[in-house]
Amino acid sequence: MKKVEAIVRKSKFEVVRKALHEADIDFLSWWEVKGQGSAKQGLIFRGVAYDVNTIDRVYISFVVRDINVEKSINAILKSAYTGESGDGRIFVTQIDQSIRIRTGDQGDEALYDKK
Amino acid sequence: MINKFIKYIGLPLGLSALLPVFSFAQAAVAAAAPVAAKPVPFISAGNTAWMLVATALVMLMTIPGLALFYGGLVRSKNILNVLMQCFILTAVITLEWVVFGYSNAFGSSTGALAPYIGGFDWAFLKGIGISDVSPYFISQETERIPHLVFVLFQCMFAVITPALIIGAFAERMKFRGFLVFSLLWAIVVYNPVAHWVWSADGWLFKLGALDFAGGTVVHINAGIAALVTAVMLGKRRLPAGQHITAPHNIPLVVIGAALLWFGWFGFNAGSGLAADGLAASAFLTTHVAAAAAALSWALLDWFINKKPTVVGIATGAVAGLVAITPAAGFVDVTGALVIGLLVSVFCFFMVSVVKVKFGYDDSLDAFGVHGVGGIWGAIATGLFASPMIQSAYSGTFYGNSKQLGIQLMAIAATLIYSGIMTIILFKVVEKTLGIRATEEEEDAGLDITQHHETAYSDAE
Numbered sequence: 001m002k003k004v005e006a007i008v009r010k011s012k013f014e015v016v017r018k019a020l021h022e023a024d025i026d027f028l029s030w031w032e033v034k035g036q037g038s039a040k041q042g043l044i045f046r047g048v049a050y051d052v053n054t055i056d057r058v059y060i061s062f063v064v065r066d067i068n069v070e071k072s073i074n075a076i077l078k079s080a081y082t083g084e085s086g087d088g089r090i091f092v093t094q095i096d097q098s099i100r101i102r103t104g105d106q107g108d109e110a111l112y113d114k115k
Numbered sequence: 116m117i118n119k120f121i122k123y124i125g126l127p128l129g130l131s132a133l134l135p136v137f138s139f140a141q142a143a144v145a146a147a148a149p150v151a152a153k154p155v156p157f158i159s160a161g162n163t164a165w166m167l168v169a170t171a172l173v174m175l176m177t178i179p180g181l182a183l184f185y186g187g188l189v190r191s192k193n194i195l196n197v198l199m200q201c202f203i204l205t206a207v208i209t210l211e212w213v214v215f216g217y218s219n220a221f222g223s224s225t226g227a228l229a230p231y232i233g234g235f236d237w238a239f240l241k242g243i244g245i246s247d248v249s250p251y252f253i254s255q256e257t258e259r260i261p262h263l264v265f266v267l268f269q270c271m272f273a274v275i276t277p278a279l280i281i282g283a284f285a286e287r288m289k290f291r292g293f294l295v296f297s298l299l300w301a302i303v304v305y306n307p308v309a310h311w312v313w314s315a316d317g318w319l320f321k322l323g324a325l326d327f328a329g330g331t332v333v334h335i336n337a338g339i340a341a342l343v344t345a346v347m348l349g350k351r352r353l354p355a356g357q358h359i360t361a362p363h364n365i366p367l368v369v370i371g372a373a374l375l376w377f378g379w380f381g382f383n384a385g386s387g388l389a390a391d392g393l394a395a396s397a398f399l400t401t402h403v404a405a406a407a408a409a410l411s412w413a414l415l416d417w418f419i420n421k422k423p424t425v426v427g428i429a430t431g432a433v434a435g436l437v438a439i440t441p442a443a444g445f446v447d448v449t450g451a452l453v454i455g456l457l458v459s460v461f462c463f464f465m466v467s468v469v470k471v472k473f474g475y476d477d478s479l480d481a482f483g484v485h486g487v488g489g490i491w492g493a494i495a496t497g498l499f500a501s502p503m504i505q506s507a508y509s510g511t512f513y514g515n516s517k518q519l520g521i522q523l524m525a526i527a528a529t530l531i532y533s534g535i536m537t538i539i540l541f542k543v544v545e546k547t548l549g550i551r552a553t554e555e556e557e558d559a560g561l562d563i564t565q566h567h568e569t570a571y572s573d574a575e
Contacts, residue, residue: 044416044420044424044427047420047463047468048471052361
């Protein structure tokens with residue numbers, strides 16, 4: 001099992017979500033985050049233009065079976081890409097255990113719906 | 116860009132230099148006693164109905180109008196403090212008004228003080244009965260409103276004036292210090308200046324200064340006090356190199372500005388104290404000037420910073436409303452258009468160039484909008500006042516070269532008196548109660564430290 005986390009542009013989030021769904025990733029969590037990177041955000045207040053390096057991003061996190069790691073990464077790479085600085089990052093980490101609270105299923109069993 | 120501005124500013128300044136010495140001119144706008152041969156004034160139901168509504172509209176300007184306008188502009192940790200400041204001033208100044216404020220501003224005193232401040236004859240509104248007609252009127256000498264309606268209408272003006280100053284010291288003043296300072300300011304500055312300009316005994320009134328709805332009394336007065344408090348209080352403690360903070364909720368700014376615009380119809384169209392053609396004309400000029408200034412600010416934003424901003428158009432509308440305030444009942448649509456289009460140029464220049472250059476922290480541009488807009492409005496009244504609106508009053512462009520000088524006199528008197536008294540009151544409160552929030556209070560935000568509340572809590 002692997003945890004896949006990705007930081008993507010706010011504007012790309014819906015596309016990423018759809019791409020992940022098409023790659024059969026149906027369980028995921030996300031939250032809106034503020035971060036700092038090389039990209040800058042330009043703002044104007046009453047005639048004064050200024051830059052902030054605080055940028056808005058969406059942080060996505062989900063745990064998948066090893067067989068799905070590759071295709072979920074590819075889905076994100078494709079859907080979150082613009083080619084401009086600030087497209088984001090993907091991180092993958094090893095997960096020791098997962099348990100579905102309702103049934104007590106453990107490991108891979110806990111990660112997908114048996115159809 | 117600076118040259119362009121100097122061209123605009125140079126025009127009124129250049130004209131003023133050509134003026135002869137000030138002279139006493141102009142018939143009174145309102146007289147304390149009707150002339151004997153005239154019909155006896157009575158309470159007009161129509162005028163009264165309109166003025167009751169107008170009074171309520173002016174109240175709407177402070178809470179929630181101004182409160183939301185300022186509240187949206189501050190950071191999320193300080194919005195409650197701003198809302199509370201507007202709310203408590205509505206309560207405290209109302210009480211001050213009925214206890215003795217109205218009497219000081221609009222009552223009469225005897226001897227040398229008469230032109231400067233009213234006495235205490237009307238303290239606790241003593242002697243003002245429910246069927247008494249208002250001693251004040253503008254266009255309707257016979258068909259008047261109840262005196263009590265006039266007291267209430269003016270009460271709302273007294274409330275909003277100290278509330279306007281909040282924009283200058285937002286995000287860094289101790290609540291206790293703020294409250295005492297604002298109350299003292301209302302008593303020592305607002306009431307006398309209102310007496311000078313609007314009371315039949317007032318020295319600026321007798322001089323012929325024109326201020327239809329409070330450009331001098333409300334906006335210049337609050338504007339200069341704002342500049343003084345912003346400078347004396349010092350800058351907010353922001354990270355090095357940062358001078359401005361992003362507004363935390365621009366939709367609130369828009370709602371606030373729209374409510375101000377709406378309420379301003381009561382402020383300006385109500386200042387004729389009657390439901391007649393003059394009220395309609397003031398309503399029209401108010402609306403036109405606000406529209407022109409909103410558009411002109413948006414265009415400036417667009418040309419100079421490449422995008423029209425929402426805060427910009429909202430600020431422009433308010434600047435237009437400020438500028439038309441003294442002129443609303445004196446100028447025609449052309450005057451209103453010019454006043455509105457130009458006020459955004461002056462205010463934009465003030466907040467984006469002058470403020471940045473001098474580095475004072477007028478957090479929400481109370482001086483940049485109300486001070487500068489008010490001064491332009493007072494000058495413009497002296498230029499554009501048209502005898503087609505009120506036959507007794509004309510400005511420079513209609514052949515009365517003296518009016519502009521009188522206007523400048525009123526502006527200078529207000530700037531000097533309000534400026535000096537604000538310095539004194541600020542010092543007094545600073546030495547006795549303390550006025551600047553501590554570094555910890557400012558960091559944590561005034562909502563939690565001054566009120567033990569937060570606007571946006573995580574609790575469900």
